[in-house]
Every structure is written in C-alpha cells, then in structure tokens.
Amino acid sequence: MRIHNIIKTVCLAGSLALLSACEDWLEIEPKDRFGDTTVWGSEENADMFLNDIYNQLPHLNNETQNLDQYSDNSYVGAEWMNARTTIYTGALSPTSWIPGPWDMWKWGRQNNDDAKGQYERIRSCNLFITKVTESDFSADYKKERLAEARFLRAWFYHYLWMAYGGVPIITEVLDNNVSTDIFYPRETAQKTFEFIDKELDEIKDDLPPRRSGSDLGRASKGAILTLKGWVELFHASELRNPGKDKKRWEAAAATLKDVIDLQVYRLQPTILDLWTEATNNNDEVIFDFQMSKQNGGRREGLFGPVFVKGVQSSWGNMQPTQELVDDYCMANGLPITDPASGYDKNNPYKNREKRFYQSILYDGSMWQGEEIITRVGVGSPNEIDTSSDSDVTNTGYYTRKTIDESVNGADNLQMSNGMANYIFFRYADVLLMYAEASLEAGDKPTAVEYLDMVRTRGGNMPSIDDTYPQGITENQLREIIRRDRRIELAFEDKRWWDILRWKICDGENGVMNKPIGGMKIEDTNGDGVWEYNYHEVGKRTFLPRMYYQPLPQYVIDKNPVIREQNGGEDGWVNGQNPGY
Incomplete structure (x- = not known):
C-alpha cells in the first residue's frame, strides 16, 4: 500500500497525532505524552510515524494560493489572498509575514493552536532518527529509513534556507524537561547550505x-x-x-x-x-x-476554467498573465518578438509552440467539449472580468496544464476527488x-x-x-x-x-515591478472585426529586501540568542534580515 494511504488506516492514528504535537516553534515536547513501546515497538509501527512525516510534505494540489500566484506567471483576482495583500504591495514585514503556500516556509507554531511549521516537521524527523538509531531494528531497515528521514529533514530545511537564508540547525530532539540549551542561533546562509548539501551527499547511496x-x-x-x-x-x-x-x-x-x-x-x-x-x-x-x-486533490475546482457548460466549475485561482503567454514561442522556435517569427498580433494564438496549447486556455480553446469564450460582448459567462468583481478570469486566460480534463470541476469544487x-x-x-x-x-x-x-x-x-x-x-x-x-x-x-x-524581480526592469497584463478581445467599432488589446490588470511592488522573507516577529521575540545576532556575512540586524 502506498505510503500516503497507510497513515489513514492504522489504529495508531491517535498516537501519531500526539507525536506530531508540539508546544511552540521551538518544538519542545515532554516525552511522557506518548508511549515509546507502542510507536517504536516494531518496524511496522515506526513506518507509520515516518509515513505521517511524508504526509506533511507541502504538496499544493489542495492549496488555494499556489506559488505561481506570487510570481509573474499568474494573477488572482481575490483581494484577500497573500499575493494581493502582501507580495504585490511590497508590504512584507516581521509583523506582516506570509507562511507560503501550504505553510511552505512557515517557521513554526506561533501558539499551541496554530498549524505546524517546518520546525515541527524537522522535530519529527529528529525524533524518528533518534529512536530508530537506538532501536534493535534490522540493519537494512535502519539504513533505508534513516536515509529517508534525513532526506525529509533536508527537504524541510531547504524551504527555510531558500526563504530566509541562514536558519538554526537543530538535529536533536529538544526536551524542556532535560535540556536548558533550547535556544539556537541562526547559522549563516552558507553554513545552512553546507548542512543540507552534506546531509544529502551522505545518504545518496543508501x-x-x-x-x-x-x-x-x-x-x-x-x-x-x-x-x-x-x-x-x-x-x-x-x-x-x-x-x-x-x-x-x-x-x-x-x-x-x-x-x-x-x-x-x-x-x-x-x-x-x-x-x-x-x-x-x-x-x-x-x-x-x-x-x-x-x-x-482539488486542482480542477481551484484552478480550472470558471464556467463549463453554464455551470461554475472552478474558483479560477490561477490566471495566466499576458507576460507568460507572450513568452511561448512560435512553432518555428522563435520568440514572438523576433521579426522572422511570423507572429500576428491580430491572430496571436496561431502557430504557437505546442506547449502553449497544452498549457493555456485562451479565447477559442476547447475544454470538456465546449469552447471557452473570454471575449467581450457575446454573453459568455467566461467573459474577461476587468473589475475583479467575480471569479471569472481577469487576464482573459485560464490554466490548462496540470488540470485533469477528465475530472468534473463542479464536483471537484465540493470534494477532493482529483x-x-x-x-x-x-x-x-x-x-x-x-x-x-x-x-x-x-x-x-x-x-x-x-x-x-x-x-x-x-x-x-x-x-x-x-x-x-x-x-x-x-x-x-x-x-x-x-x-x-x-x-x-x-x-x-x-x-x-x-x-x-x-x-530579476526588483528595479525599473524587474519582472515583479512591471504591470500585470491580460488580453481584452472586443469588437470596438461594431463591424465584426475583433481587436486584441493589451489590458493592464494590476501592478506590483517588489523591494530589494523581499529577496529574503522577514523572520516573523514572534520568532525573534521568543529567541534571545537570535536577537543578539548582528552584522556578519549576512548583514543581520538584531537577528533580522536586512531591510526589515
């Protein structure tokens, strides 16, 4: 049975929930909350614990706010989403931070009722590594499963490293009943990289x-x-x-x-x-x-075309930008900006490379047996929404790639059946x-x-x-x-x-400082001739400091060791990344 099914069928689910619990971002947990003999009594039971860690990988099939929304690939009309409220506005700060899609770079719990972050997941890896190393399980089991746990730990650390730069490296199970050294400093970005790289190098042959x-x-x-x-x-x-x-x-x-x-x-x-x-x-x-x-998964209900056969089938949460569409080459391999490409601005979707048709739903595309119409004035429910008043596309495009056409989006809106x-x-x-x-x-x-x-x-x-x-x-x-x-x-x-x-995000020519574009198709003169006009959907502001995420203020408040870190090769100020 594949690993993401196993965890849902075992009687140890309650024990695993306790094992996954944690007091705060420091991941300190008294050992008397669970019975070691139950969880670590056999290889099969230990596998259940490891499978639960796999189950916490930040897959985005059920994530309303996908990572492409943060970039220049996609736009989303919902004003409450992080891309709109924080990334596009340049409003990132220690008190206005974002955890990333599926808490991808969330540091850790802010309080006991909060969702897990990467350090809770890292603690689970550390606990598994410690317990399995101490066990009398077979040598083959130890070799393989310890390599898996170290891989997962490196995986969680690499998200933190990409987002923040240097972070505390914790490889033991912290216990506030035993140890007083519960506050770890940030390692430099270079040392954090070296740790991740070395971990992966040591297990690659296992x-x-x-x-x-x-x-x-x-x-x-x-x-x-x-x-x-x-x-x-x-x-x-x-x-x-x-x-x-x-x-x-x-x-x-x-x-x-x-x-x-x-x-x-x-x-x-x-x-x-x-x-x-x-x-x-x-x-x-x-x-x-x-x-x-x-x-x-719910990709079809989250990211597909909004209306199919007159029924709302998606929230339309990933809308390709004109800038992305313009980067698809022509079938001859040349970019549309090349005079020899054959690109026709009055017929912009003709003779493009195959990946364009496999990735983008545009005006005239077929989806589930129906033509998707985004042009203005023909009464289509998918007509471009230039005011962000609805879920319908603001750019004139929908996502095709990564969406399974065999899944009914209307059903997927209600249930995770992808x-x-x-x-x-x-x-x-x-x-x-x-x-x-x-x-x-x-x-x-x-x-x-x-x-x-x-x-x-x-x-x-x-x-x-x-x-x-x-x-x-x-x-x-x-x-x-x-x-x-x-x-x-x-x-x-x-x-x-x-x-x-x-x-390439910041500055006058930075891709995240340019207007966000779409395509508005309309019969401007009422003569039956459709014009393809660039439509500015919105603007973004990307500040140089935003290449690194700010450490959440609650992290700095709780860790006096980090607060004392200043200067150095990463230029921290009271433990915080520069500019914040």
Missing part, C-alpha cells in the same frame, strides 16, 4: 535509484540527487553567488549529471501525459506526493537545470544538447541549431534557457524561486 510498487512516493537516490542538484543550483545563482564563483555551477552540473546517468528516467511524449490519474508514476516523475481516495499526483521534481526540470549549470560553468555545447531534449519533445519546436543556424551568443542562450524554464515548468511552483535566485 536508497534505490527509483521507487515502484508499494514504495511509490518514498524518497529514492534520484530524489536525493535532484534535491541536492537544485539546492546547489540555487547556491550558484546570482542571489547567493554575487561573486560568480564558477565552481558552484560546476558542482551543480556534476550532481545533476549523476541524476541523468542513473538512466531510470525519461521524458513523456508531451506535458499533457503528466497530470492525470492514468499517467501517475510515469517515467518522467522523480519525486511526487501520492494522492488517494482518502486524500484527493487523483493526479502532485509532482515535486520531474526529469525535464533536471535537464533544464543541467543545461543552465553547464552554460554557467562554461560548457555551451552541453547546455544546447540538453536544452534541446526538452524543447523538441513531441515535435514541440525545432532544435536550437535549426532555429538559429547563424548561431547564438552565451547571453542569448541564457535568455532562452530561462524562458524555457518558465514555459516548461509553468504552474509547477518553480517560477517564484527562479526569479528570486536570478535576482
């Missing part, structure tokens, strides 16, 4: 290359190496590598090549072959969250990361080779050499790789981290 059968959803060598490669790529990028140390790119490239050399992953024919129940656990998936009938797994990492991402790392490490031919594997998949577009027979510069290739990451990984919660690590 798990099989890929999982199958009853182990689907568990960590594997492929997952470990991919997380390691991603963390190294982030560490090599402009935000964390202002000195442009090429060795960091070389390290990332080497790790990502190790994933490729496992030879257990391959691209699916198209990106539409990834997000359905029928295609779950395909050869492109490296690490995912296994959905189940007891724990289904069965497509949530994918954290897939092989196309690895190929694009490897292409980027290779380019920045000075290996342009390798970058082109692996970029082409993704761009040309399923006849999407010609190769780089065929598209640019005259050749391209290093800067041009960098722009193409970055555009391809945006297009290939759209709506997969990657763009936010990419624009942060590339440090």
Whole structure:
C-alpha cells in the first residue's frame, strides 16, 4: 500500500497525532505524552510515524494560493489572498509575514493552536532518527529509513534556507524537561547550505535509484540527487553567488549529471501525459506526493476554467498573465518578438509552440467539449472580468496544464476527488537545470544538447541549431534557457524561486515591478472585426529586501540568542534580515 494511504488506516492514528504535537516553534515536547513501546515497538509501527512525516510534505494540489500566484506567471483576482495583500504591495514585514503556500516556509507554531511549521516537521524527523538509531531494528531497515528521514529533514530545511537564508540547525530532539540549551542561533546562509548539501551527499547511496510498487512516493537516490542538484543550483545563482564563483555551477552540473546517468528516467511524449490519474508514476516523475481516495486533490475546482457548460466549475485561482503567454514561442522556435517569427498580433494564438496549447486556455480553446469564450460582448459567462468583481478570469486566460480534463470541476469544487499526483521534481526540470549549470560553468555545447531534449519533445519546436543556424551568443542562450524554464515548468511552483535566485524581480526592469497584463478581445467599432488589446490588470511592488522573507516577529521575540545576532556575512540586524 502506498505510503500516503497507510497513515489513514492504522489504529495508531491517535498516537501519531500526539507525536506530531508540539508546544511552540521551538518544538519542545515532554516525552511522557506518548508511549515509546507502542510507536517504536516494531518496524511496522515506526513506518507509520515516518509515513505521517511524508504526509506533511507541502504538496499544493489542495492549496488555494499556489506559488505561481506570487510570481509573474499568474494573477488572482481575490483581494484577500497573500499575493494581493502582501507580495504585490511590497508590504512584507516581521509583523506582516506570509507562511507560503501550504505553510511552505512557515517557521513554526506561533501558539499551541496554530498549524505546524517546518520546525515541527524537522522535530519529527529528529525524533524518528533518534529512536530508530537506538532501536534493535534490522540493519537494512535502519539504513533505508534513516536515509529517508534525513532526506525529509533536508527537504524541510531547504524551504527555510531558500526563504530566509541562514536558519538554526537543530538535529536533536529538544526536551524542556532535560535540556536548558533550547535556544539556537541562526547559522549563516552558507553554513545552512553546507548542512543540507552534506546531509544529502551522505545518504545518496543508501536508497534505490527509483521507487515502484508499494514504495511509490518514498524518497529514492534520484530524489536525493535532484534535491541536492537544485539546492546547489540555487547556491550558484546570482542571489547567493554575487561573486560568480564558477565552481558552484560546476558542482551543480556534476550532481545533476549523476541524476541523468542513473538512466531510470525519461521524458513523456508531451506535458499533457503528466497530470492525470492514468499517467501517475510515469517515467518522467522523480519525486511526487501520492494522492488517494482518502486524500484527493482539488486542482480542477481551484484552478480550472470558471464556467463549463453554464455551470461554475472552478474558483479560477490561477490566471495566466499576458507576460507568460507572450513568452511561448512560435512553432518555428522563435520568440514572438523576433521579426522572422511570423507572429500576428491580430491572430496571436496561431502557430504557437505546442506547449502553449497544452498549457493555456485562451479565447477559442476547447475544454470538456465546449469552447471557452473570454471575449467581450457575446454573453459568455467566461467573459474577461476587468473589475475583479467575480471569479471569472481577469487576464482573459485560464490554466490548462496540470488540470485533469477528465475530472468534473463542479464536483471537484465540493470534494477532493482529483487523483493526479502532485509532482515535486520531474526529469525535464533536471535537464533544464543541467543545461543552465553547464552554460554557467562554461560548457555551451552541453547546455544546447540538453536544452534541446526538452524543447523538441513531441515535435514541440525545432532544435536550437535549426532555429538559429547563424548561431547564438552565451547571453542569448541564457535568455532562452530561462524562458524555457518558465514555459516548461509553468504552474509547477518553480517560477517564484527562479526569479528570486536570478535576482530579476526588483528595479525599473524587474519582472515583479512591471504591470500585470491580460488580453481584452472586443469588437470596438461594431463591424465584426475583433481587436486584441493589451489590458493592464494590476501592478506590483517588489523591494530589494523581499529577496529574503522577514523572520516573523514572534520568532525573534521568543529567541534571545537570535536577537543578539548582528552584522556578519549576512548583514543581520538584531537577528533580522536586512531591510526589515
């Protein structure tokens, strides 16, 4: 039985709930709240505890506020959402902080009734590691499960590291009945990276290359190496590598090549072959969250087209921006800004690359046997909403990619019945990361080779050499790789981290300081000729300090050791990130 189903069927659920409980963000818990002999009495029972940790991975199939909403990929009309109230306005502060989608970078509980944060999850990993290490379980069990727990701990830490920079590194189970050293300082961003990277390096050979059968959803060598490669790529990028140390790119490239050399992953024919129940656990998936009938997803009801066949079928919470739409190339591989591309502003959706049609629902798209109409003045319930008075699209577009067309959105609004797994990492991402790392490490031919594997998949577009027979510069290739990451990984919660690590959000030309655009289609002159006009949906403000999240004020208030940290290589002021 797959791991995300097991936890819901065992009699230990009550014990696990106690084990997961925690007094506050420090994760101090008296040991007398649970019986060790019950939970740690057998490998099967210990597995239940570990499965509960897996179940806390921040998958976003049920998350109203997806991470792409924070970026320039998507807009959402609901004014109460964090993207609108805090990210778009530049209002981030220690007292006006956001936990991220599914509490992705939430530090920890603010009070006993609050939802868990990453340090509660880290504590669970520490407890599992401690108890299993002390147990008399078999050597094989210990080797595999301890590697999984350390992977999960590194996973939770990597979210904190990307969001905040340096954070306290806690690898033991804190107990306020025993220890007085319960306050940990922030480690530097560099030392936090080194901890995560070293953890993953030490366990990479302890798990099989890929999982199958009853182990689907568990960590594997492929997952470990991919997380390691991603963390190294982030560490090599402009935000964390202002000195442009090429060795960091070389390290990332080497790790990502190790994933490729496992030879257990391959691209699916198209990106539409990834997000359905029928295609779950395909050869492109490296690490995912296994959905189940007891724990289904709601993507269709949250992110699909709002009205289908006259019935509201979605909240429309992920609306592609015009800026994203404009980044899809033409079928000949050229961007629409290239005079030779053949782009027609009066027929903008003609002859675009295949990924455009597989990712975006635009005026005239077919969905579940019905044409989606967003143009003005024809009485369509999906007509663009330029006032944000309804759930209908503000940009003139809806999301197609990651939405299972076989699921009835109206039903999905009421129940979590989506069965497509949530994918954290897939092989196309690895190929694009490897292409980027290779380019920045000075290996342009390798970058082109692996970029082409993704761009040309399923006849999407010609190769780089065929598209640019005259050749391209290093800067041009960098722009193409970055555009391809945006297009290939759209709506997969990657763009936010990419624009942060590339440090392209702020300033006059920052992607998060530009107006948010949509497409308003109207018969302006009443002569039956439809005009496609850019429509400004909204504005954003991104301040330089926002490349790092502020530490929540309650964290600083509770930890006197952090409050004493000033200056250093990360420039903290009373433990807080610069600018806050």
